[in-house]
Amino acid sequence: xxxxxxxxxxxIKTRGQQVTLRCSSQSGHNTVSWYQQALGQGPxxxxxYYREEENGRGNFPPxxxxxxxxxxxxxxxxxxxxxxxxxxxxxxxxxxSGVYNEQFFGPGTRLTVL
Amino acid sequence: xxQVKQSPQSxxxxxxxxxxxxxxxxxxxxxxxxWYQQFPGKGPALLIAIRPDVSEKKEGRFTISFxxxxxxxxxxxxxxxxxxxxxxxxxxxxxxxxxxxFGQGTRLTINP
Numbered sequence: 001x002x003x004x005x006x007x008x009x010x011x012i013k014t015r016g017q018q019v020t021l022r023c024s025s026q027s028g029h030n031t032v033s034w035y036q037q038a039l040g041q042g043p044x045x046x047x048x049y050y051r052e053e054e055n056g057r058g059n060f061p062p063x064x065x066x067x068x069x070x071x072x073x074x075x076x077x078x079x080x081x082x083x084x085x086x087x088x089x090x091x092x093x094x095x096x097s098g099v100y101n102e103q104f105f106g107p108g109t110r111l112t113v114l
Numbered sequence: 115x116x117q118v119k120q121s122p123q124s125x126x127x128x129x130x131x132x133x134x135x136x137x138x139x140x141x142x143x144x145x146x147x148x149w150y151q152q153f154p155g156k157g158p159a160l161l162i163a164i165r166p167d168v169s170e171k172k173e174g175r176f177t178i179s180f181x182x183x184x185x186x187x188x189x190x191x192x193x194x195x196x197x198x199x200x201x202x203x204x205x206x207x208x209x210x211x212x213x214x215x216f217g218q219g220t221r222l223t224i225n226p
Contacts, residue, residue: 045213
């Protein structure tokens with residue numbers, strides 16, 4: 001069984017640029033959630049994708065967008081980067097069973113915005 | 115109302131001791147309470163989870179105690195080991211929800 005993988009591991013961008021982060025879900029999972037974890041804080045929910053459509057969104061502006069592909073992998077896109085976007089971005093995969101979905105996290109992508 | 119408050123922020127325990135981390139919540143719709151363990155440079159790993167139909171769940175050295183009336187739950191690590199040194203997050207969710215709501219985290223250090 002393959003776990004959740006994310007790429008790249010680290011990324012440095014400047015304010016105003018755009019970034020794309022990638023995630024491959026765990027084998028057998030059909031749902032991907034993205035979280036932002038600022039330094040010293042707990043993860044904050046950005047959004048979730050199921051069957052290639054957004055299935056719930058947290059309190060993040062529209063410049064945070066995503067995609068899910070037929071193989072259940074996913075991308076997180078952030079436009080017009082701001083300094084406060086510097087964080088660890090976590091992808092979590094799960095099986096949307098209609099009850100509780102245990103979420104399994106990848107190692108994250110550390111984004112630094114200068 | 116969707117917050118989960120976690121304490122303490124940091125904790126130092128001697129090897130072999132009991133580590134206790136507490137969380138409190140307000141939203142009575144929450145009915146799934148997992149704990150995650152995160153090592154530096156890694157993503158959070160699911161450790162143990164409880165639902166409010168039981169007051170305690172034990173897996174090895176890790177125990178969750180749940181008090182529904184007080185809207186509190188806690189993680190107990192028995193016989194704490196240096197390898198348990200990590201940041202621990204409590205979280206909460208509800209049936210059909212898309213997201214986990216996380217606490218602020220507790221940095222646990224086990225001294226040898």
